[in-house]
Amino acid sequence: MNRTRAGFIVINVVLALLATGLAAASFWPVYQDAAFVTMLAVTLAVGAAIALCGALFRWPSIIVAGAAVAAYVVLGVPLAIPSEATGGILPTGQGLSSLLTATWESWKQLVTISLPVGSYQALLVPAFILTLLAIVVCLTVALRAKHGELAALPPVALLAAGILLGPGSSSLPIALNLGLMAILLVWLIWFRWQRRSASIGLLAEHTGVLVETPRERRFAGVRTVVGAAVILVVAGVAGTAAAIVLPARVDRQVVRTAIEQPFDPRAYASPLSGFRNYLEPAESDVPMLTVSGLPADRRIRVATLDTYDGVVYSVGTDQVSSASGSFTRVPSRLEQSGVHGAKDTITVAVRGYSGVWVPGSGQLQQITFAGGDAEALTGSFYYNDTTGTGAVTRGLRSGDAYTLDAVVKPQLTPAQLVDAQPGTAPVPKPAVVPDELTQALQKYSSAQTTPGAKLAAALKGLQADGYISHGIGPNEPVSRSGHGADRITQLLTDDPMVGDQEQYAVTAALMARQLGFPARVVVGFVAPSSAPAGGTVTLTGADISAWIEVQTHGAGWVTVDPTPPIRPIPPKQPETPTQISRPQTNVLPPVDDTQSQRDDPPQAQVDNSDQNNADPLLATILAVLTIVGWTLLGMALVSAPFLAIIGAKWRRRTLRRTAPTSVDRISGGWREFADAAIDHGYNPPPSATRSEFARTVGGSRTAALASVADRAVFGPAAPSPEEADTVWRAVDDLRRALGRRLTPWRRFVALISLRSLGASRGRTVRKTRR
Incomplete structure (x- = not known):
């Protein structure tokens, strides 16, 4: 193929831009902002220009990579962090610092934030990095690689990255995926056609024979295009039909659904x-x-x-x-x-x-x-x-x-719930519902027929029969705190019914759940009725309250306050035989509830399904970690003796280099060189002096080091610290020179050799001090 032809270059540039652009569009559900479109257009243009210049001027790969990094630094702030660019164009010092930090931190931030993110902070950086890298590599491979077909891989990788970093639910149109597949298929066919034409032309040039007529050439081209079109149509129709007939029943697993969120509410006590x-x-x-x-x-x-x-x-x-x-x-x-x-x-x-x-x-x-x-x-x-x-x-x-x-959300009174119908929001099923609550609900709502009317009647019954007491201080009747099943049972069986917002909100939410309404409890503060809407008010601890939210069909989530009005509490009624028998009922529900939970197929199926869905990934991760752990442990056990030897020599060298006096440092430097020579295979005569040892190793610098050590030990004047530093620099050079004479394996053997650590070596060293 003639890679310098204008037609070859233009076609590759156009197809690379189309393929990379469509693949980068997979990030649209993540950003959904005009800043992403601007970033994408400029990045594609700049990346294509870098790859094109590299191909035309035959830049080495290091130059192409450097140009891409320079483009990233220059354009990163205005394109990926526009809020920190002066006039939206010139990067600021703070912007460059944010860009550098975001290069490795923005990935986790992107998968732990609500979507879409727009151009918030530096979250455009991951898309910018991946797009720039994809277009540069894609077009460079297409124009310069021996197998240009490999240029199809970067857009596919970019598409996969967009899906993995995207939302848990599929939001990409089928047309986008089919369009990318069509472009890549056309590109691969074109590369194949170019290679085929070049081979036929070369064969004809060498043999002088017409290998293929123009008609045969056109027929082969049409056949290839038709075959590709058929494959594309069949794949598109089959994929579309499968997506429509067999839609995914669960959200897809992407990075944001698998990653552990930085904030876990279960680590904190319930408000x-x-x-x-x-x-x-x-x-x-x-x-x-x-x-x-x-x-x-x-x-x-x-x-x-x-x-x-x-x-x-x-x-x-x-x-x-x-x-x-x-x-x-x-x-x-x-x-x-x-x-x-x-x-x-x-x-x-x-x-x-x-x-x-x-x-x-x-x-x-x-x-x-x-x-x-x-x-x-x-x-x-x-x-x-x-x-x-x-x-x-x-x-x-x-x-x-x-x-x-x-x-x-709008606030509704119980009377306004009469015509309401339950919504469909998923809310976890209560693990325990006391029997007394079911009985009270039946008592309040038996005369009604619709869910909304039943809920309204139940809330009115609570407000009519209930009294407010926090049980604090001598002037308030006893009212136990908490909202467990036993406390709700006590609330509904006491006469009069005494509790506060904590118990009434939980009771109302459980009643709504029993009637099919999605319901939840809200903890917060309620300003006094005298506080004007839109004004300023200071809320105190006494303003704490709890209420519920229920989801209705059409109106969505609405606020409902089930708290009874504050009024005098009548004295507690004396116990009757009917009331005396209640403790037996109070003891039984926990057993019945536990049994019903065990026999409850829907709840068991949901829990098991969730666990089964999570098990394969968890099991795979644990298996990989186990293998890696045992491998590292085995490597540590094998290498421990060698590391101990290396550590002992390093400690010995450190003690000698940092000795308290210059004389000790110089003599220690000589001993360090002598030990290194022993480890590298030199065998000095027994009780050899420093000069004799130096002659065994050879070299003028070794002899000079021995002479300096003798002068420092036996000379009349103490050497200076500068002389000691000079000796140690010479020792380091000589040790490296010893290693350069050996193969890498022999250098490793010398590193872990025990010869300089042995008892016989100790006697030799003592001799060489004199």
Whole structure:
């Protein structure tokens, strides 16, 4: 093939740009921003120019690589970190520093953040690196390699990288994959055609015989094109049909679904567990938060909990896989156009509140931290968009402040739920539901027929029969804290029903789950009714509260407060025979619940499925780690004796070089050279002097070193430290000279030789001191 023809170069450049551009489009679901399009266009043009210049001017590979690195440094900031470029063009010092750091750090950040990320911080760097590398390698191989067909590999690798770094659900159009496959197929056919034409031309030139007529040439070309087209059509139709008829039933496994998230909510206690702490006398009057722009519902969310194990409501657990347990970093802004509610902006100043959970309202659109720790808070902020819960791994403390934009969910009263129908959001099934709760639900809702009416009736029943008491202080009736199954049982069996928001929220959420409504518990603060919406209010510990969210068909997630009104609590009714028999019922449910969980096929199937899906990858990783570990252990055991010898010699050399006096350092330098010579195979006469030893090794520099050592030991004046340094430099040079005379294997044998460490060698060394 004539690789210098203009036609050959133009076709390869066009096909390389098309293939790499289509492959890089796999990153669009990750960014979805105009900055990505700009980066892609400029990177393709610059990378193609570098590869083209390398081919035309026959640059060696080191020059091509250097040009690519220079392009990365010059264009990296304006293309991949545009926010840190002056005028969007010139890189700044801070931008170059961020680019250097992002070269290895942005990869993990990209797979631990919510998508799309746009041009947030330096997260465009991975796509920029991969695109630049792909186009340079692709076009260089196409124009210069012996087998130009290998140019199809970089676009395929780029496509795979876009998928692996992308979302867990497939969002690439089938047309993009088919288009890339078509371009690569055409490219490979073209390379084959060029090679075939060159071979036929060379054969005709050598033999002088017409090997192929123009008609045969056209027929062969048409046959090749038709065959490729048939393959492409069959593959496209089969793949499309398979995707439509047999759609994937689970999200695909990519890097972001497999990587361990930096923030694990299961490592922290459930916020609901510390509910009563805020109400203690020492905390109830302490200012926790100052909120400006108070939402219309006067509620500030701390965390949303959706997993109940019979002991505590939490944000995900080790036993149940929940979307609420996955927290990721947040780009500059989240798209919440699909959330039903009112947009709101609040500013929060943290005072007495502390912890990892970030108080807010609704579904987050954007958060901006202020103050001296703003950068640290921004870098450690993680968010779960399923529940609208935010967290900072650094932890909030007094003096922190932030502003957030959110969509606040509508609040419904029990009466407004009458016509509601359950939604379809996946929420983990409660592990334990007390029998008393099922009985109370039946009592409250038996007269109703629809799920919404039943839920409304149950909530009204709780508010009618329930009384509020935190059980703190002598003036409040006893009300035990906690929200485990036994505490919910006690709440529903006591007469009167006494508890606080902690118990009523959990009870209402479990009732909603029993009626088929996705439900979860929310912990947060509720401003007093006197606080005006949109105003500024300081929330204290006494403002802590809990409520629920239920998902309804059509309206989505809505806020519902099941807390009974505050009113005087009547005295506890005396126990009756019916009530005395209740402890037997209270003892039985845990046994029945445990048995029902064991016999519950759907729950068991879900858990086993999740475990089975995770086992192969985990087993593979453990197997690889086991093999690597045993291999390293075996290597360590084999090499330990040799490392011990090398270490002993290094320690001996260090002690000699750092001796307290110059005389000892010089004599130690001579002994170090003598030991090295012994290890390299020299055998001096027994009790040899330094001069005799030097003659055994040979060389004028060896004799000079022996003379200097004798003069330092026996001379009238003490040598200076500079002389000792000069001697040790000469010793280092002579030791290297000894090694240059040997093969690499013999040098290794000398390195681990024991001759200079033996007892006989000790006697020789003592002799050479005189």
